Amino acid sequence: MEIKLCSLLPLSLCFFLLFNCCFAQIEQQQGFLSERLQQQHRRGRPRTDCRIQSLSAREPTRKFDSEAGFTEFWDRNSEEFECAGVAAVRNVIQPQGLLLPHYNNAPQLLYIVKGSGLLGTVIPGCAETFESPQRERSMRGQESREGESQYRTGGDRHQKVRQFRQGDVLALPAGVTLWFYNNGQDRLVTVALLDTSNPTNQLDQQFRHFFLAGNPNPREQSGSRYEEEIRARREQEQGEQPQRRQSGNLFDGFEQDLLADVFNVDQELVRNLQGREDQRGRIVRAENFDVLSPEFEEEEEEEEQSHRQRREREHEGRRGSQPNGLEETICTMRLRENLGRPSRADVYNPRGGHISTLNSHKLPILNFLQLSAERGVLYQNAVMAPLWNMNAHSILYILRGTGRIQVVGDAGNCVFNDEVREGQMLVVPQNFAVVKKAGNQGLEYIAFKTNEQAMTSPLAGRLSAIRAMPEEVLMNSYQISRQEARSLKYNREETTVFAGRRSSRGYSTRAMEYALTAVEAFLKA
Template sequence: MAFTSLSLAFLFLVASHGCLAQLGQQQRQGMQLLGLRGTEQHRLRAKTDCGLQSINAREADHRIEAEGGITEIWDPKYNVEFWCAGVAAVRHVLQPKGLLLPSYTSAPQMGIQGTVIPGCPETYESVSQSREQEMQRIRDRHQKIRRIQEGDIIALPAGVAHWAYNDGDTPLICVALVDKANDANQLDLDLRRFYLAGNPKGQQQSLGRQEQEQRRRPSHKQNGNVFRGFDEQILAEVFNVDIETARRLQGRDERRGNIVLVERELQVISPQYQEEEWEREQEREHERGLNGLEETICTLRLRENIASPTRADVYNPRGGRVSTINSHNLPILDWVQLSAERGVLYRNAIMAPLWNVNAHSIIYILRGSGRIQIVGNSGKSMFDDHVKEGQFIVVPQNFAVIKKASGDGLEWIAFKTNGNAITSQLAGRVSAIRNMPEEVLMNSYDISRDKARNLKYNRDEMTVFSPQSRSQREG
């Protein structure tokens, strides 16, 4: 799913039975991936005196009800942590046969859904046989439509038009991060989305989480799509259509909101996949990316699945697993400068304490619950509380964080504001403490050599720690 205005973003598919999506054409279609280096990301617009005194687990600030689903928004105007990180977040819930109207944003985003890329040719077309002329007549042409499934991550460059359709029989949930402070966004840090259809305002409800510490900035309410501001006569001339069609483009009388229901099935041209074919296609796309064959934005691989246990980069059978997606396994992330981490902790397991060296981390709780602690540079606890499904929490760059699962486990997706985010652990086999000399630890903490060795070697696991009994800790 995708939502919120952005220059670049990550989308993550939380749950779906089936979904079709398409991304807009990218204006820089001639750029070659092999020679493409990521846009240097300066986050100066986020480096403000944001007055970050504490961190909170956030639920949505706005809720928009539409005919075919619900959109929830985490607005940086009302969340000081989001403002400081220069990001916003959106969650779409599409009911069966729900169509998220086409739109684009001024910033990149990361999450899940399909896309349409600007300037690229239509590669899918349907034809019918004309009996009178005995020749094929083209009925429809459009760009490639991508089928997405649970666990897919899609990266969307700024200005790329996209839509999503739920062709399954259960709700489709899409979560997206919008990186407003990315250099690709040359507007401001307000959340802006530019719709190409309908009247996306819907029934908007403010959830009333405006705190006194939060910044007051002008509101950009969504009152219509971009065609609405043009003269209808000019639109009719531009598209060479009648006035009634031009008025339909403007959506002045629309009341269905930004997610509409399709009366029948959405009839689009898209190859049908069985599960085995889907897996083979994923493998082929990954191999093409590794072999450098995706030369232009029109053929660029935008999707990677992060949910499968076999995809894990770190696995502890007693603790859980962690999977990452960055510019090395999804090259477009070198351009949009975003990456993601998918974590699963089993009952009472712990994620090694760490800090993000070169990125903010924006965590969305997918399932379960747990305790998260965040500590700032002054040694002050910025957050120490339980988190639950559906909440976002921001971990600023270099702030130390620990995650511990509750009895029902903890699953999350973390969006990171760098195409190759790096973490440094505080405990475990690859930690900073493990790699320091014993003498340094003895004198730094005023402890004996035995205790320094225990500090270094007692926890030999790498990133995901299994729960320990009280007797183990006392021993």
């Protein structure tokens, strides 16, 4: 018996190693297949050939005023936004302002530019885990039938409400009902990127808001004249009668009798539900707003950070990055990550600035959204190494300061070379090389990327493509001496953020021209 067991032991070990190798290969193939399907899907959806000859740093073109704030949209018909398959929106919410409940047809990454507030999400199938204290006391006080009635009517239940603040990134899936409330003392400013080319959006690439309350668009400030002219021309060509523009919520389209029957309420309440006479817009004032939510405290943040670091250490060394289904469920999944703290930087240069990245390793829900983000802070005159995004489009939003950005295309042509300022947005297509130089006041930005694990490849610095190539390749490619090749490779020891030089404006301009020339030469080689 002992001899049989000894002979089976090596055989069992062989099967164990074989199965592990097979599972590792299957997991790796699934990862590559997922990446390939995502890229194929994104290539098939855009309506243009992405033959971009020039880019523009754009500001919002449409504005909708509301009672307690306003909403702005970037031109979704611009060539670069169509090519990237994205849309962008900015909300400015006054204190005690409530952005009405709604859902979108595409997943989004939302960055808190300024202020703080509450986020409410309604995820189908998830329990109402937040209960007001009044209900709990009524339950403990009475266990009779009368007490049960008081329990049903005396309190409130709802799904989890999350507190957020400046510097947070919120990951919000498509089709999930959302609302925002500004419970702070300052204005709440948010900017969001919506991935209309995501597989979850199976319609066209039009960005759609579906509001569940109010009258979202009672009056538009500017920017819709072009769309109105197109709509009128189309109606004239098709021989249709002009129709009244609908701007209500979803309930406005249903018959009142049907809604009264569905909710078992009277007609007057149904009219409030439809909001046809509501002129407050999509952001309304809510002075008496008492929602159950845990306080946002520094201790909770530190505890969450410690838990995240411990979990990352536990997962370190494991194969692949696909979730195993046991770490988090959709009902308890984290939707928020802060990128505003310098201590969370992934790249840090005390003389140049810091870069913080957010991908699916740090926030697992990004695996489903297929999005990621990067926040950059460049000090005065600092330069970020020229690089290209290997597997994603990058949409830059300027948070603060000014700077100069240059973008170079595949033919070595400069498609963007201009100053950027706060509030502007710039689309950098995949594989286009980009270099950023901060102005005298520094430059801060948030970059939304259309891949959950976006990767970049720098052209200068310690981890660059130039440094990784042999000297002979550089000498023959650029027709330079060995000493010049070594200068290209080793003159910069930083990684991606280079310290700025306190010099004249003329030198700064020459430095940018030299960087652009180097990028063009590399792309043409």
